[in-house]
Amino acid sequence: xxVALSINLNKIALIRNSRPGxxxxxxxxxxxxxxxxxxxxxxxxxPDQRHIRAADINPLKELCHLHPMVEFNIEGNPLEGALxxxxxxxxxVEAAHPDQCTLVPDASDQPTSxxxxxxxxxxxxxxxxxxxxxxxxxxxxxxxDPDLExxxxxxxxxxxxxxxxxxxxxxxxxxxxxxxxxxxxxxAAELANEIGLGVNAGHDLNLQNLAEYRSVxxxxxxxxxxxxxxxxxxxxxxxxxxxxxxxxx
Ligand code: PXP
Numbered sequence: 001x002x003v004a005l006s007i008n009l010n011k012i013a014l015i016r017n018s019r020p021g022x023x024x025x026x027x028x029x030x031x032x033x034x035x036x037x038x039x040x041x042x043x044x045x046x047p048d049q050r051h052i053r054a055a056d057i058n059p060l061k062e063l064c065h066l067h068p069m070v071e072f073n074i075e076g077n078p079l080e081g082a083l084x085x086x087x088x089x090x091x092x093v094e095a096a097h098p099d100q101c102t103l104v105p106d107a108s109d110q111p112t113s114x115x116x117x118x119x120x121x122x123x124x125x126x127x128x129x130x131x132x133x134x135x136x137x138x139x140x141x142x143x144x145d146p147d148l149e150x151x152x153x154x155x156x157x158x159x160x161x162x163x164x165x166x167x168x169x170x171x172x173x174x175x176x177x178x179x180x181x182x183x184x185x186x187x188a189a190e191l192a193n194e195i196g197l198g199v200n201a202g203h204d205l206n207l208q209n210l211a212e213y214r215s216v217x218x219x220x221x222x223x224x225x226x227x228x229x230x231x232x233x234x235x236x237x238x239x240x241x242x243x244x245x246x247x248x249x
Pocket of ligand 1: 008010044075102104112113143163201202203204205223224225226227
């Protein structure tokens with residue numbers, strides 16, 4: 001089974017936002033990557049709208065609706081409230097009705113996500129949020145470290161999937177000592193599958209570390225932004241997409 005590739009658009013939005021105007025045009029870029037064969041689009045809106053803006057959401061959702069094989073995934077911290085014209089994470093998700101919502105525990109001012117949920121602390125807070133999103137037909141995934149006890153708790157709070165945080169795996173890979181952490185991800189994915197949770201993964205995945213990460217069983221989707229954007233600067237967008245799709249086939 002091939003693994004779905006969801007492209008995170010944050011970095012493209014970041015470049016756009018660095019100047020007035022609309023260059024690069026996020027929607028045109030999204031159209032291109034859909035035409036090149038990705039199976040998902042991911043956005044991670046933040047209250048300060050430093051990359052994805054609330055106004056980006058509807059056109060991207062409509063694009064995904066035109067391509068039923070392409071899923072729209074919105075990720076973020078469910079506790080983030082409204083700020084200026086940012087409506088708050090949950091109101092934004094409810095209005096957009098994506099295929100998947102990935103809940104992430106990061107603080108609003110964090111440069112990027114860097115840990116999974118501690119569900120001992122936040123499980124009871126998340127449970128009604130998960131129920132509410134699922135009642136609206138939105139699949140809910142929780143950003144998690146490969147910790148078996150925490151993954152059991154993800155099932156208890158009734159998540160549909162987990163997204164395994166791969167940052168530490170990628171770091172270990174770059175240092176050539178990733179076998180132990182890869183085994184932890186394999187065990188985490190096996191447990192998740194056994195108890196009825198789907199498995200996604202993401203953060204710092206790239207063309208080098210993906211080949212071995214592909215040995216993690218039951219992977220449904222990876223979401224990739226940073227490395228994909230950098231690779232497309234080097235070898236162009238079509239070749240980059242082809243290379244990632246090949247790794248995931
Ligand atoms: N998953 C989550 C929850 C993230 O926050 C990010 C970064 O926005 C990614 C995946 C993608 O990470 P990267 O940009 O390193 O590929």
